[in-house]
Amino acid sequence: MRFLKLRVLALLQKGLSARQLRRLALLDLLRGQAVGQTVSSQLSERLIALAHLVPVAALKRLGSRTDGLASDAAEAKRERTGPNEVEHEKPMPWSTHLWLCYRNPFNVLLTVLALISAATDDMKATVVIATMVGISTVLRFVQEKRSNSAADRLKAMVSNTATVLRDGVRLELPIRDLVPGDIVQLSAGDMIPADLRVLAAKDLFVSQAALTGESLPVEKFADQPDPAERNPLALANLCFMGTNVVSGSATALVIGTGNRTYFGALAEKVTAQDRAPTQFQAGVNKVSWVLIRFMFVMAPLVLFINGFTKGDWTEAALFALSIAVGLTPEMLPMIVTSTLAKGAVVLSRKQVIVKRLDAIQNFGAMDILCTDKTGTLTQDRIALERHTDAWGERFDTVLDMAYLNSAYQTGLKNLLDVAVLEHAELQAEFDTDHGWEKVDEVPFDFVRRRMSVVVKQRDAQQLLICKGALEEVLAACTHVRHGDETLPLSAGLLTRIRDVAAGLNREGLRVVAVASKPVPLDVTNYGVADERELVLAGYIAFLDPPKESTAPALKALKAVGIDVKVLTGDNELVTLKVCREVGLTVNGVVLGDRIDAMSDLQLSVVAEAATVFAKLTPMHKERIVRLLRERGHVVGFMGDGINDAPALRAADIGISVDSAVDIAKEAADLILLEKSLMVLEQGVTEGRKTFANMLKYIKMTASSNFGNVFSVLVASAFIPFLPMLPMHLLVQNLLYDISQIAIPFDNVDDELLQKPQRWNPDELTRFMVCFGPISSIFDILTFVLMWKVFGANSPEHQTLFQSGWFVVGLLSQTLIVHMIRTRKIPFIQSRAAWPLLAMTAAIMAIGIFLPMGPLAGYFKLQALPLSYFPWLIGILLGYMVLTQLIKGIYARRYGWQ
Structure with a gap:
């Protein structure tokens, strides 16, 4: 099990999606344990039993037939079995979701501090800290709930489908609608939608790496396996949910859906493991731990300085506790979730489906x-421009052969096939008048880069027609057709053939070679080995315009x-x-x-x-x-x-x-519903806005907190009373955090959108050290002001002192939002979005109201004299001017992320 955990960590660090993780990790579970230990013996025995039945018996066992289930019978089955979904893919209960929203390092730390406050009978501090945790958790819960609901609605627009026979009719149905007994048809590129028993297959190769770790695709057959084989994954006539078809085609019977699949039975063993963070989450965590380590250093310093200078260790401990709370960026998880959710909503309006929220920041x-x-x-619409012989002259026979090849192949029809089949005159000719029929095919794969079909016309000789990439088809040819002649392929002819193809390529035409050879009537089964000694007929050339x-x-x-x-x-x-x-x-x-x-x-x-x-x-x-x-x-x-x-x-x-x-849709993180590539640039822009707004909060919080703690250290060393009560610090921090709620909706300067944005914890430390002490300078000026000008220089007048610093501290903290959100001059060259302007204005008004209004006594504050406010304006203006000057110096030396 320890091996599995390490494997899960490694997979997640590669940035794989949760669904990919589940699939890739399942086999690691199998490698360490016997099959009987990982899935129930009942499921294994059922799969093995169905694999050993002949197709007719397997159909009968599941109440099906060769032309598929009746629609009413399928609906009745679905009511009994439920949707074809693995249980853990369903939305988690709200209580579990709420717990996950709460469970982050900051909330846990604040909870411990709240418990300490409660144990020391500091109920006001307990209430304020609990309010912080509650706001952070509830906001994150609401944002994620809304985001997940929107994402689910968008994902439903591109849900994968399967080709199913119902009442003898081929239908494209959502995979979740499949039931045991359905007949599905598979071709290259298809996901295996459920556990399947292969009824008929032609060169069917399935990638089982997600379950077995085998790097090469495995060929599947309809034949009964060796009776001695007891491992379901080794049975060649079974396909499993979560794998995919690489090449070939098949008809198969659904024998298990949802949790009754092999994958579903194993899934809960993987989901029980803790997930390692993605690259994006790792970046957030690094930044978080920078701030947490800073708190672990500064809070004890405050404790010891106040304890030794004031002699009241209980009061010093409560004050240090408040400092620890103030240094905790408890709104970070909510800010991250809100900014990502907003990005997903904006992209959804541009017809982009975001399957994984973290992908927005990666964008x-x-x-x-x-x-x-x-x-x-x-x-995604290619036009067939020319059909020529190897000398570049028009040759209709090449088009005839290409049409037969494209029409009768059962694999994945690409855009080239579609372009060929759009020739309506050929469709009428070959489908009605000449009675062509298919004998066999050799499906395409990405190693050979060619595919062949074998056709015959009534009782005439059979013909193998091969088409594919030029060099790969030439490798199988020994002759070339020129008019009515068939010439051996000499070195000189090969050079000429390649020159003609290169000329077409230089015109922007995509060249596909077509070759053929007659094959005996008595042979009906063909393979790759038969693609030899072909006669090159010529080329079909396609225009693939941008x-x-x-x-x-x-x-x-x-x-x-x-x-x-x-x-x-x-x-x-x-x-x-x-x-x-x-x-x-x-x-x-x-x-x-x-x-x-x-x-x-x-x-x-x-x-x-x-x-x-x-x-x-x-x-x-x-x-x-x-x-x-x-x-x-x-x-x-x-x-x-x-x-x-x-x-x-x-x-x-x-x-x-x-x-x-x-x-491809399964592997992607983002799916574009519109064909315009301009959405890519818009997505990049939205990703950078998301990152910039997250970074704003982190920079604001880090620098502001550092400055406050530095100020507290200075005040604690020289002032005979606490410069601010624990209650004041907690209320100030709560109000400041509330002002940050609107950051996800803020504007971002154009300069920050011009280059990629990445996490850099070292840059954060440098920024914190450069900008934090600026606020301390004006805090110390406030101390001198209150001490010298307003006479708050003894324990009897400490409330006036604390009220004066409370207002300066909260207003400067709130102004720093506007100062640091931009490299430009705030309010003039760069203005915040109106929600952030309104929120910060409201918090500043509350900060002045608390000491001046009727609640002052409750918070142990007192009204400030009117003569204080001109000084306040001067201090705030000085703070803004100095911060702007330092911004310029910092940006010239280190840049501005």
Whole structure:
């Protein structure tokens, strides 16, 4: 079990989503324990029994038939079995959610301090501290509840679907609607929607890495397995929820849904483990511990100085306790949640679904965006421009062959297939007049980069038609067709063929080669080995125009400091043409075969420098993204195909589109519902606003608290009474925290949106030390003012002294919000949003009202003479001017984050 915990920590530190974590961690559980220990023997036996039944018997066992369940029977089953969801994916109970909102280091610390106050009969302090904890917890709870509800509504818009047979009709149904007995049809890119018994399969390869850790896909068959095999995961005719189809096709029977799946039975063992923080949460935690360590140093100093100088250790302890409370940024979790939730709401209005709130901050921190080309930079509608022979001359037979190949393949039909099938005249010709029928197929995979179908026309000879990437198809060819002749492929012809294809590429056309050969009528089962001795027929060439939004989006991303890299499986010449059209400056081109020869260190250097990476496999993309992250970059990846899924998972922030394949949408953190890439720049801007507003609160709190404690240390050493009572400190801190609630809605200066923003705890310490003592200077001036001018220089007049400093302290703390929120001159060059202006004005008014109004006696304050207020205005103006001057010096030397 200790191994599992370490594995879970490692996975989370890679930035994986909770759902990905659950899947990847399940097998680690299996590795350390026998199958019988991890899932109930009853479930294992049921899976094994269904695997050993012939298809007809399996259908009968589940009350199904080959054309699927009747709709009314399926609905009745769903009422009994419930939705096809794992239980832990449902919303947590409100009580659990409330507890999680409370459980953060600051609230726990404040609770301990409240208990200490209660034990010492300081009930006022107990009430104030409890109020702080309550406000922080309830605000966070409400914000997260609203955010989660909004996110759930948005996620429902892109819920994954499965192809299901009901009443003999093919339907696309939400995965949650599946029931045992449903017949589903699978193809490349599909998520396995439930536990399945394969009824028929053709070259079906499934990635089970999430459950078994096997790096290579596993082939699945409909045949009955070895009776001696007792491990369900090793049975070749079973597929499991949470895995995905890499290639091939199948028809399968749903044998388990929801918690009655293998995944569902194991899930609670993983969710019982504590989760390690994500990269974003780790940054928040680092900053939090900087402040907590500061508190652990300063509070004891205050205790000992006051204890030795005043002699009243009980009063000194209460005062130190109040200092500890004042140094605790208890509103930080609420501010973080509020800013992220606001960012999610803003992006939802721009038709962006945020699947993971932390992704918003990663959006703002992103400094490299890696993107696929087809369907992301280019339009998701490709036009078939030409069909030529190997000499570049129009050749209709090539189009005929391409049409048959695309029409009869059962795998994932990509945009190229769609473009071919849109030729209506061919559809009429081949579907009605000539009686073509499919014999077999060899599905596409990303290693061969080609696929084949075998067709025949009535009783005529069978024909194997192969189409795919030029070099991969040429590797399987021995001859080339030229008119009515078939010529051997010589070195000279190969050079000419490649030159013709390169010419098409330079025109921006994407070239797919088409080849064929006759095959015997008596053979009906074909495989990869049959893709040999082919005759090259020619090319089909596609125009893949860029999206209208691509050029302005790339320009906008460059303007905000994001380096864009293109990672594509396509030809480098086509990719370079697209890059020129969209205005992307290319600093280097790297091909996939060169990547294979590089070490991680070599590739990481090249990956930083180059712009275009072409002819890549899915693992190449994942490796490049991973190495860029290891070099300290925050990397986004945008893609929509099955070949993009590994890179989407590896990136700090995975971005996909609603039209993407299931596995790509599952791996992504953000899903774009609109095709415009300008949403990317808007998302980056929103992420940076989110980060900037969080950082404002942290800087304000840290510097203000440091200044207050420094002032307290000075006052404690020289003044014969406490400069402020514990109650005063607690009330001041409570009011200050309330003024911060509006920070998530504040405006952000344009300069802060021009470059990526990242956590930097060291910068926070430097900022705190530079700006904290500024307030101490004016606090000490206030001490001198109260002592010398207003005669508050003895214990009998301490209430006047404390009232004077209470007002200056609260008003200067509140003004620091406006001073530090911007590098510019506040109120003139940069104005806060109206909610923050209104909140800080209200708190300042309350701060003056407390000593001047009827509640002064309750809080042990007293009314200040009117002559005090001109001095107050002078002190506050001096404080603002000095802070502005120091801001300029600090920004010139260290920058302004």
